[in-house]
Amino acid sequence: MKSLYSVAEIRNIEHNMAESLPAGTLMQRAGEAAASAARAILAGRKVLVLAGPGNNGGDALEVAANLAGADTDLDAEVTVLYLGGPAPSADSARALARARASKAVFVDSLPLGRDWGLIVDGLFGIGLARPIDGDMRALVEAINALGRPVLALDVPSGLDADTGAVIGPDGVAIQATRTITFIGDKPGLHTFEGRDYAGQVQLAPLGIDPGQRPAAGARLNEPALFARHLAPRRHNSHKGSFGDVAVIGGAKGMAGAPLMAARGALFTGAGRVFVAAIEPAGAVDFVQPEIMMRDAQDFDSGDATLVIGPGMGDSVTAMRVLFKALEGKAALVIDADALNLIADSPDLQGRLAQRGATAIVTPHPLEAARLLGVTSAVVQGDRLAAARELASRLNAVVVLKGSGTVIANAGGAVVINPTGNAGLATAGSGDVLAGMCGSLLAQGWQAWEAAIGAVWVHGAAADRLVAQGSGPIGLTAGELPLAARAVLNALAR
Ligand SMILES: NC(=O)C1=CN([C@@H]2O[C@H](COP(=O)(O)OP(=O)(O)OC[C@H]3O[C@@H](n4cnc5c(N)ncnc54)[C@H](OP(=O)(O)O)[C@@H]3O)[C@@H](O)[C@H]2O)[C@@H](O)CC1
């Protein structure tokens, strides 16, 4: 299980461990783990180590001492830019003495030149509580402008390890190539701006085994979390075995959105797929004639799982079918315009929360903001909290889309999705995801697993397309369903 620990949870573990270990042990272990990570990505002889005033700086000094120690076999020139205050912690003071006794050269300003084989970022870790400003800010900007490989210690300096936001207002953060994070992985490295700043994330548990760590408040999505639904299909099955999905949407001029959702559902294995259009645009989809076209006004959805909202608009008809869907007991995926209608109506919000049947809601940050009555900056500033709050208010599984999609349920469970890439930032990609959620629900998956499974597969489909050269630039949502089919079949095998 890939646990994600909040700063408070990490501090707690640190506190408990400190009592049972000799002083300085964790910092020494952090320094050793980071030094080997540094060796692995060194792209030249010259190493610049940035050491800040707190214990993150102490870790950096340990790294410098390890890379430039008398007993090292590494032929590196280590330069240390130490920005410590007058009163370092005992652990940092010990690390400073070790680094000073090594071959590392100490400087007090950023040396000229850009031929660093590696820059080690130990300016700030999880103790940063205010924006980086003044000379430190100028230093961070200068480092980022060099464009050299950067190994961040614990967290890229300036990034909030809980939220993935750059600590602001008007803050800056180190742009890392790789982040080695200590004791436990952290949510902020995997969502919002975290993925861009942290680069590749590596965990160094510092000898603390999982049994010594309490359960974390969040985890990273992985197929193991929905594997029980990934069975090969039985030979003796028929289309009725895999459920019906009806996508409701498609106002005038928006006929494509429900079709994208319907293809998402079809290619991930739903038995029968309907589009019930608010404004019927045609009797058949000639690209995908398997999809059955209906008129939303007089459509009887029977037992079908409903995916409601793609391109639905806000007409009286849209309102009426949404009301009917919330009244009914069918499993629901609520997306796009349906979310906006619900955001505008406390009555519909109440009906959703009270209906006592499965619902997955799939807002992007602006839709989530409307539902919560805040700005999208507030949602993005703490995506985990926003998803949790929305799940609890709506009594539904919430899929808060964006880099590092956050999935939360009303019981407080939170998962951050690691698959996907910038290619998904394209029209229709959310419609495909909503259809995939509906498809897995229709095939009997539980709501939580349908949501995390669909999100994982949707992201992996985009990653597969990028690996094949079809993105991220110019990747189209229409390519996702086929790629998702391949990913899902590979998992099921
Ligand atoms: N958890 C663990 O078990 C282990 C933790 N370890 C490591 O310790 C790290 C946490 O260390 P930490 O608590 O000392 O905080 P850190 O991130 O170094 O920064 C705080 C310092 O920065 C200063 N400061 C703050 N804002 C500032 C600003 N804008 N501009 C300028 N200064 C500013 C602040 O000053 P103050 O606010 O007190 O005035 C304080 O001096 C953690 O990320 C990991 O790397 C490892 O050794 C292994 C075991």
Ligand SMILES: [K+]
């Ligand atoms: K750092």
